[in-house]
Amino acid sequence: MRLSRFPLHTTKETPADAEVVSHQLMLRAGYIRKLGAGLYTWLPIGLRVLHKIEAIIREEMNRAGAVEVLMPSVHPAELWQESGRWQQMGEEMLRFKDRHQNDFAYGPTHEEVICHHFRQDFRSYRQLPVNFYQIQTKFRDERRPRFGVMRAREFIMKDAYSFHMDREDLAREYENMRQTYARIFTRLGVDFRIVQADSGNIGGSQSEEFHILAGSGEDLLAVSDSGSYAANVEAAACLPPQTPRPAPTQALEKVATPGQRTCEQVAKFLNVPLTGKVKLLVVKGADGGLVALALRGDHQLNEIKAAKHPLVASPLTFAAPEEVQRVFGCEVGYLGPVRCPIPVIADHAAAAIADFVCGANENDHHLRGVNWGRDCREPQVADLRMIVEGDPSPDGVGRIKFYRGIEGGHIFQLGRKYSAAMHLSVLDDKGQAVVPEMGCYGIGVTRLAAAVIEQSHDAAGMIWPDAIAPFRVILCPIGMDKSETVRVAVETLYAELVAAGVDVLLDDRGQRPGVMFADADLIGIPHRIVIGDKGLAQQQYEYKHRRAGKPEMIPATTAAVLEK
Ligand code: ATP
Numbered sequence: 044m045r046l047s048r049f050p051l052h053t054t055k056e057t058p059a060d061a062e063v064v065s066h067q068l069m070l071r072a073g074y075i076r077k078l079g080a081g082l083y084t085w086l087p088i089g090l091r092v093l094h095k096i097e098a099i100i101r102e103e104m105n106r107a108g109a110v111e112v113l114m115p116s117v118h119p120a121e122l123w124q125e126s127g128r129w130q131q132m133g134e135e136m137l138r139f140k141d142r143h144q145n146d147f148a149y150g151p152t153h154e155e156v157i158c159h160h161f162r163q164d165f166r167s168y169r170q171l172p173v174n175f176y177q178i179q180t181k182f183r184d185e186r187r188p189r190f191g192v193m194r195a196r197e198f199i200m201k202d203a204y205s206f207h208m209d210r211e212d213l214a215r216e217y218e219n220m221r222q223t224y225a226r227i228f229t230r231l232g233v234d235f236r237i238v239q240a241d242s243g244n245i246g247g248s249q250s251e252e253f254h255i256l257a258g259s260g261e262d263l264l265a266v267s268d269s270g271s272y273a274a275n276v277e278a279a280a281c282l283p284p285q286t287p288r289p290a291p292t293q294a295l296e297k298v299a300t301p302g303q304r305t306c307e308q309v310a311k312f313l314n315v316p317l318t319g320k321v322k323l324l325v326v327k328g329a330d331g332g333l334v335a336l337a338l339r340g341d342h343q344l345n346e347i348k349a350a351k352h353p354l355v356a357s358p359l360t361f362a363a364p365e366e367v368q369r370v371f372g373c374e375v376g377y378l379g380p381v382r383c384p385i386p387v388i389a390d391h392a393a394a395a396i397a398d399f400v401c402g403a404n405e406n407d408h409h410l411r412g413v414n415w416g417r418d419c420r421e422p423q424v425a426d427l428r429m430i431v432e433g434d435p436s437p438d439g440v441g442r443i444k445f446y447r448g449i450e451g452g453h454i455f456q457l458g459r460k461y462s463a464a465m466h467l468s469v470l471d472d473k474g475q476a477v478v479p480e481m482g483c484y485g486i487g488v489t490r491l492a493a494a495v496i497e498q499s500h501d502a503a504g505m506i507w508p509d510a511i512a513p514f515r516v517i518l519c520p521i522g523m524d525k526s527e528t529v530r531v532a533v534e535t536l537y538a539e540l541v542a543a544g545v546d547v548l549l550d551d552r553g554q555r556p557g558v559m560f561a562d563a564d565l566i567g568i569p570h571r572i573v574i575g576d577k578g579l580a581q582q583q584y585e586y587k588h589r590r591a592g593k594p595e596m597i598p599a600t601t602a603a604v605l606e607k
Pocket residue numbers: 152183185192193194195196198200243245450451452453485486487488489490
C-alpha cells in the first residue's frame with residue numbers, strides 16, 4: 044500500500060474525552076472515529092487490524108472443529124419471550140417495533156436464535172456434537188459506554204454455541220474451546236489469565252473468563268501464586284468448586300462479637316434485613332474497632348448501616364462510598380465493580396493490621412486474611428495479599444495477587460437452560476428424546492484490538508505484534524522526489540516485498556523524516572526501513588524494530604529485509 048493513496052489521519056493532540064491510552068491512541072492514529080455514544084467507525088488502518096484478529100480467531104475456531112454461520116442482528120421478540128429473557132434482559136437490550144408494530148430486539152447475544160435454528164434441523168444424536176460460531180455485530184445499550192471500542196454499545200463479537208448429548212461431551216468441548224481461546228490469546232501476543240467467572244445473565248454452571256492484564260482493566264482478578272486459584276472477584280467470594288466449603292461461622296468469628304457469627308446473625312444484630320441480594324461486609328475500622336456494613340440491592344451500596352462503631356452513634360444511611368469515607372475517615376474501595384461488589388474499607392493506619400474479613404457475598408463465603416497497603420483503589424500486587432478461606436492446605440492456594448484485567452473472552456457450560464426453555468429435543472441411540480446440553484463461548488473482537496494496545500504501547504504510540512499489525516513493514520524513503528537512486532531503490536524493494544506477500548506500507552507522501560517516523564511509531568508498524576542516499580552509498584538500509592532503542596544498518600537487499 045502506498046501511503047499517498049491511503050487515507051491516514053493522525054494527530055499529535057491527545058483527545059480530551061479519551062480516558063485510557065488505547066482510546067487516545069486509536070483516535071490519534073486514525074484507527075477509529077466516534078459516531079455517537081458507544082458507536083465507532085473503523086477507519087481503513089484500524090479495520091486492517093480488526094480483520095487480522097478475526098482471521099486468527101477463524102483459523103483457530105475452524106481448527107477446533109467449529110463451523111461458521113451468520114445470524115441476523117435483529118431478532119423477533121417471540122424467541123426472547125420463549126426463553127424468558129425478554130423480561131430479564133432489562134435496559135441493556137435495545138428494542139423496537141417494525142412497521143407492523145411487531146416487537147424486535149437488536150441481539151445482545153444469540154442463544155435464543157441458535158436454539159431456534161437447531162430445533163429446525165437437528166433430530167438425532169448422529170448429528171451431534173456440533174459447535175456453531177459467528178463473527179457478528181452485537182448491540183448492548185451499556186449504562187456507561189466508555190473507553191472507546193473497549194466498552195461500546197455496538198461491537199463485534201465472535202460467539203459460538205455447542206450442542207451435546209450429555210454433560211461429559213459438553214465438558215470435553217468446553218475444554219477444547221478453553222484451549223482454543225488460549226491459543227488465540229497467545230497468537231495475539233497478550234499476557235492473559237484464565238479466571239473463574241460469574242456467569243451473569245447468560246446463566247449456566249461452569250464459566251471462565253480470559254482477561255488481558257492491564258492497569259486500565261475494569262475487572263479485578265484474584266490469582267494465586269501457585270496457579271491453583273484464579274477468579275474474577277465478581278465470583279471470588281464463591282470458593283472454587285474443588286475446594287471444600289469451610290465450616291460455617293468460621294470467618295466472621297474473628298471480628299464479630301461472640302454469638303454474632305453468621306451473616307444472618309450479624310444482620311439481625313445490626314437490624315439489617317438479609318434477604319435475597321443482601322451482602323454483608325465486616326471490617327476493622329480505622330481505630331481497630333469493628334465496622335459492619337450491610338450492602339443491599341443488586342450492584343450498589345444502596346444502604347449502609349454501621350453499628351457498634353465508636354465513630355457512629357446510630358445506624359446511618361449513606362448514598363455514596365464518598366460519604367462512608369467522610370464519616371469513617373477511611374478509604375473505600377471496591378473489589379468487584381459489577382455484579383457482586385466486595386467493598387473494601389481500608390485506611391492508612393490499618394495497613395499494618397492483618398487478618399481482615401471482607402466480602403461476605405454469600406452466607407459464610409468470606410475472603411479472610413486480607414491485608415492491604417495504602418492505595419486500595421488501585422491495589423498493587425505488593426500491597427495486597429489474600430488467602431481464600433477454606434484453603435485445605437496452608438500452601439495449596441498460597442498468596443493471592445491482584446491484577447486488573449480486561450475481559451476479552453468468556454466461556455460457559457450452559458447445561459440445559461436454553462435448550463429446555465426452547466424445547467430442543469433429539470433422539471438418542473435408543474430412540475429416547477433427550478434435551479441437549481449446551482455450551483457458549485464469546486470473544487470481544489473489537490475490544491481485543493484496544494486491549495492489545497493497552498498492553499503494548501509507549502510514549503510514541505502503538506506497538507503491534509507482527510501477527511496483527513496493520514502493516515508489517517513501513518518503507519521511509521528520504522528525499523525520494525529529489526534522488527533518483529532512492530526512488531528506484533525504494534520502488535524496487537516495495538515491489539519485491541509485495542511480490543513476497545509482505546504487508547508493506549510505502550510512505551511516499553514526500554514528508555520530512557521526522558513526520559514519517561512519528562506517524563510510523565504512532566500507528567505502531569513493527570518494522571521500519573529507511574532508504575536514503577547516505578545508506579545506499581554503502582549498500583545499506585537503515586532498519587529499526589518498533590521496540591528497539593536505536594536503528595541498525597542492514598545490507599540493502601530484499602532478502603535482508605525479509606529476514607527481519
Ligand atoms: P463485560 O463484563 O465487560 O460487560 P460481558 O460479561 O457482559 O462483558 P459477555 O456476555 O461475556 O460480556 O460477552 C462476550 C465478550 O464480548 C466479552 O468477554 C467481551 O470481550 C465482549 N464484550 C462484552 N460487552 C462488550 C462491549 N460493551 N463492548 C465491547 N466488547 C464487549
